[in-house]
Amino acid sequence: MEQQLQVLAQKHGIPVALLQEAIKEERERIVRQNRRMTPRLKEMIAQYADVSQG
Amino acid sequence: MQRLDPNASISTTQEAKQYLEFLKDKKVFPYMIDAYFFAAAYAMNRDVEVEPVSGLKTLAQNISFVDSDVFLALDAAVKAICKRKGKPEPKDNKEVANIVIQYAEAGLKLLKARWEGKIKSQIQNDICKIIVNNE
Amino acid sequence: MGLQLEKMTLHNWKCYQDQTIEFDLSFQDETKNVWIIFGQNGFGKTSILEALQWCLYGTGAVNKEALRKAFNDVAVSDNPTLEMSVQLTFKRGEDSFLVSRSAQRKPRGKLVTVDDREATVYRNGRECQDPREWIEVLLPKMSREFFFFDGVDIQRYAQQTHTVETKNAIERILGIPELKNLRDDTERALKDLQKQLSDAEQTNEELQRVVTELETVEVGTETQREQLGRAKENLRSAQTIYEDTKQRAEQLEGLREKLDELRRLEGDRDRLRERLDRAEQQVEETLRKAPIPLLLGFVKEVANELQGQTVTTAKLFGSVQQLQKLLNSDRCVCGRCLDEEAKRYIQQDLEQLQRVKENSSRYGALEQDELRDRLSALSRYDQWNLEEKLLDRDQHRDDLDEIEQRISRLKRETHGINEEEARDIWRKVAEAERQRDDYQNKIGQFQRAIDQSLQREDELRRKMETLAGKHKETATLAYQVRLARGLLEATKELIDWRIEDAKATIEEKTSEVHRRVTNKPDEYNGVVLKENYTLGVRTVTGEVLNPETLSAGEKEALAFAFITGLNLASETSALLVMDTPFGHLDKTHQRNLVKALPDIDSQVIVLATDRDFPDPLLNELMPNVAGVRHIERVGGSERLSEVT
Numbered sequence: 001m002e003q004q005l006q007v008l009a010q011k012h013g014i015p016v017a018l019l020q021e022a023i024k025e026e027r028e029r030i031v032r033q034n035r036r037m038t039p040r041l042k043e044m045i046a047q048y049a050d051v052s053q054g
Numbered sequence: 055m056q057r058l059d060p061n062a063s064i065s066t067t068q069e070a071k072q073y074l075e076f077l078k079d080k081k082v083f084p085y086m087i088d089a090y091f092f093a094a095a096y097a098m099n100r101d102v103e104v105e106p107v108s109g110l111k112t113l114a115q116n117i118s119f120v121d122s123d124v125f126l127a128l129d130a131a132v133k134a135i136c137k138r139k140g141k142p143e144p145k146d147n148k149e150v151a152n153i154v155i156q157y158a159e160a161g162l163k164l165l166k167a168r169w170e171g172k173i174k175s176q177i178q179n180d181i182c183k184i185i186v187n188n189e
Numbered sequence: 190m191g192l193q194l195e196k197m198t199l200h201n202w203k204c205y206q207d208q209t210i211e212f213d214l215s216f217q218d219e220t221k222n223v224w225i226i227f228g229q230n231g232f233g234k235t236s237i238l239e240a241l242q243w244c245l246y247g248t249g250a251v252n253k254e255a256l257r258k259a260f261n262d263v264a265v266s267d268n269p270t271l272e273m274s275v276q277l278t279f280k281r282g283e284d285s286f287l288v289s290r291s292a293q294r295k296p297r298g299k300l301v302t303v304d305d306r307e308a309t310v311y312r313n314g315r316e317c318q319d320p321r322e323w324i325e326v327l328l329p330k331m332s333r334e335f336f337f338f339d340g341v342d343i344q345r346y347a348q349q350t351h352t353v354e355t356k357n358a359i360e361r362i363l364g365i366p367e368l369k370n371l372r373d374d375t376e377r378a379l380k381d382l383q384k385q386l387s388d389a390e391q392t393n394e395e396l397q398r399v400v401t402e403l404e405t406v407e408v409g410t411e412t413q414r415e416q417l418g419r420a421k422e423n424l425r426s427a428q429t430i431y432e433d434t435k436q437r438a439e440q441l442e443g444l445r446e447k448l449d450e451l452r453r454l455e456g457d458r459d460r461l462r463e464r465l466d467r468a469e470q471q472v473e474e475t476l477r478k479a480p481i482p483l484l485l486g487f488v489k490e491v492a493n494e495l496q497g498q499t500v501t502t503a504k505l506f507g508s509v510q511q512l513q514k515l516l517n518s519d520r521c522v523c524g525r526c527l528d529e530e531a532k533r534y535i536q537q538d539l540e541q542l543q544r545v546k547e548n549s550s551r552y553g554a555l556e557q558d559e560l561r562d563r564l565s566a567l568s569r570y571d572q573w574n575l576e577e578k579l580l581d582r583d584q585h586r587d588d589l590d591e592i593e594q595r596i597s598r599l600k601r602e603t604h605g606i607n608e609e610e611a612r613d614i615w616r617k618v619a620e621a622e623r624q625r626d627d628y629q630n631k632i633g634q635f636q637r638a639i640d641q642s643l644q645r646e647d648e649l650r651r652k653m654e655t656l657a658g659k660h661k662e663t664a665t666l667a668y669q670v671r672l673a674r675g676l677l678e679a680t681k682e683l684i685d686w687r688i689e690d691a692k693a694t695i696e697e698k699t700s701e702v703h704r705r706v707t708n709k710p711d712e713y714n715g716v717v718l719k720e721n722y723t724l725g726v727r728t729v730t731g732e733v734l735n736p737e738t739l740s741a742g743e744k745e746a747l748a749f750a751f752i753t754g755l756n757l758a759s760e761t762s763a764l765l766v767m768d769t770p771f772g773h774l775d776k777t778h779q780r781n782l783v784k785a786l787p788d789i790d791s792q793v794i795v796l797a798t799d800r801d802f803p804d805p806l807l808n809e810l811m812p813n814v815a816g817v818r819h820i821e822r823v824g825g826s827e828r829l830s831e832v833t
Contacts, residue, residue, distance in 0.1 A: 001687070008682055012675035019679055026367040026374070032322060037374040042381060045676070049669045055491065055560065084473040095480030098487065123567055124480050130564055131487035175583070178472070182576040185482045
């Protein structure tokens with residue numbers, strides 16, 4: 001799985017950590033009725049965008 | 055020689071009729087009358103002591119479908135038996151029928167005991183033995 | 190090893206008043222994964238399994254009525270408002286989880302209700318705010334039948350189709366739903382970001398045009414993807430139909446010869462029936478003449494007698510004629526004259542002879558002759574051969590019985606097929622193949638169209654980034670959109686990969702386990718995982734058997750292999766609790782399944798009777814057994830048990 005994440009992150013030009021963290025958080029929210037994950041994802045994307053853009 | 059009348063009726067005792075029905079139902083013989091005449095022949099062949107029977111009921115109204123040679127053999131047997139025993143020959147076909155009935159009743163009793171517990175094929179094989187080996 | 194049960198405490202639960210069952214994991218040897226709790230039927234094995242399920246899932250696993258009866262009878266008689274509880278301590282890696290649930294009995298007059306409380310969950314000593322969610326993370330309720338099951342029930346995993354619930358439960362174990370959630374959430378985040386970007390660049394007309402075109406292309410791409418997805422689904426269905434039809438065609442091909450043989454045999458049977466009827470008729474005819482051979486002695490006797498009478502009668506007729514002639518002449522044959530005395534004497538003789546002659550005539554000479562001839566012919570009767578005819582009939586009957594048995598066997602083997610289907614099947618195979626090829630072509634077309642759209646999207650995005658880069662905010666947003674899109678694409682591919690990878694792993698692991706547990710290792714060489722996670726058993730000849738055609742033991746072996754394979758394919762393996770799983774199996778399956786228990790990469794708790802583990806098997810398993818417990822009755826009461 002980890003290896004596949006690396007491959008896909010590279011292929012689609014995203015940090016592998018973003019993919020890993022997003023999956024981890026989704027996993028923790030799996031049983032919630034209201035995951036509220038979209039704002040969290042936007043937050044994460046913004047953070048990684050900042051980091052990448054320096 | 056007096057002959058059996060094929061157009062006359064034939065009677066049996068209730069007990070004999072029950073056993074004849076059994077033999078017919080088990081398909082040992084195609085008709086009750088066939089088994090009845092076989093029983094008579096069996097008893098005649100073994101020279102069984104017979105006696106008059108009473109309480110007879112009609113078994114068949116008409117027995118003309120029986121093979122004519124069977125009638126002839128029975129007629130001849132009645133005649134011969136009377137002669138052997140020094141008795142007068144039957145005066146008419148009723149007397150012939152009475153003698154046949156006596157032998158048939160006696161024969162059926164013997165056969166019933168002999169075939170106790172046997173199934174159709176065993177009985178038919180036994181008929182072979184009775185005739186071929188005179189057992 | 191994944192989630193393990195360390196301890197369970199039962200208080201007033203069914204036959205257990207105060208019971209703690211410990212599964213010591215502190216010095217656990219990796220090779221010792223099996224725990225056995227022995228108990229005779231009715232001693233409380235299933236009560237342990239129910240306690241586990243109630244503690245985790247409440248009335249979702251044990252309904253209110255059953256719960257009302259779950260309070261310990263003995264304790265209830267002392268305290269009608271009794272409290273009962275179950276506590277479970279799990280361990281996963283460094284984490285410890287305590288799950289606890291209690292209920293109180295509430296008698297109201299004759300009516301008794303139960304106050305069933307919410308479970309509490311402590312993670313490493315700290316209470317969790319959302320216990321239900323934590324329990325779902327530990328052992329999802331939806332998938333509980335893959336963790337807790339009884340031996341008889343297990344066979345249903347080896348059925349031809351799964352319900353949607355079972356399919357979802359399997360995907361849940363494989364971790365697919367969270368990836369699908371991520372895909373959906375990312376899609377929403379991407380839309381939001383795109384809208385923000387669009388809003389930020391209201392003034393930039395060119396950028397707006399590019400964004401609009403990009404959106405149009407993206408919508409087009411999405412439509413094409415959906416079409417591609419549908420085409421793939423259709424292809425899978427068409428492939429399944431094609432394979433099934435082909436398999437059926439091959440099956441029918443084999444059965445066709447049998448059908449031909451069946452038709453031939455039915456013809457033979459009809460002819461034999463006719464022959465048997467004729468033979469039966471001959472037996473009947475012979476039996477109808479059976480009195481004749483018995484009476485032949487009499488017939489011969491009478492025939493001889495009649496023969497003698499005929500001679501006497503002939504002589505008599507001659508004498509009458511001679512005496513008549515003598516009376517009419519004056520002289521005797523010796524030449525002397527006849528006197529009156531002699532004539533009177535002759536007259537008397539003549540009268541006597543004429544009386545005899547009259548009598549003979551009355552009987553009818555012709556009839557008498559005929560009777561004599563018939564008796565004479567009958568006395569030579571030798572055509573009675575019942576034995577031969579019985580043999581002939583019995584032979585025919587035996588032949589008929591044999592042929593009917595063969596017909597019956599062939600009918601069973603060819604049950605459900607008909608001529609029309611057999612004729613039509615290859616046309617259907619060709620049609621199914623053409624349908625499959627059509628979908629394959631369509632998929633190729635869609636894929637090429639998607640590639641072109643993606644290429645166009647990429648060009649537009651680069652253009653958009655260039656334009657947006659002129660403005661910091663739009664540049665940042667554009668980059669975020671790019672990241673979101675990248676995340677979305679990666680997630681989509683990850684889902685496809687994960688499903689395929691998990692299926693391959695399940696197939697491989699299930700096949701491995703199945704080869705060890707099946708009683709036909711020479712016939713079966715693997716397990717095929719089909720769409721919807723249903724199973725097929727592959728034979729050494731390459732044929733894939735429908736699991737519903739297998740015997741009960743084979744089904745259980747297959748289901749066991751599947752559950753084990755599923756557990757191994759799961760990223761977070763969980764404990765398995767089995768209630769009396771082996772006692773009803775044939776010896777080979779029982780032995781193979783018991784010997785495979787150590788291969789499961791999980792804690793295995795078996796609630797067993799002595800029949801599940803005969804002594805020699807138990808001895809073989811002992812090196813892998815972490816602990817053995819025994820359920821015993823307390824004070825001989827049916828209402829109280831304890832685990833020692």
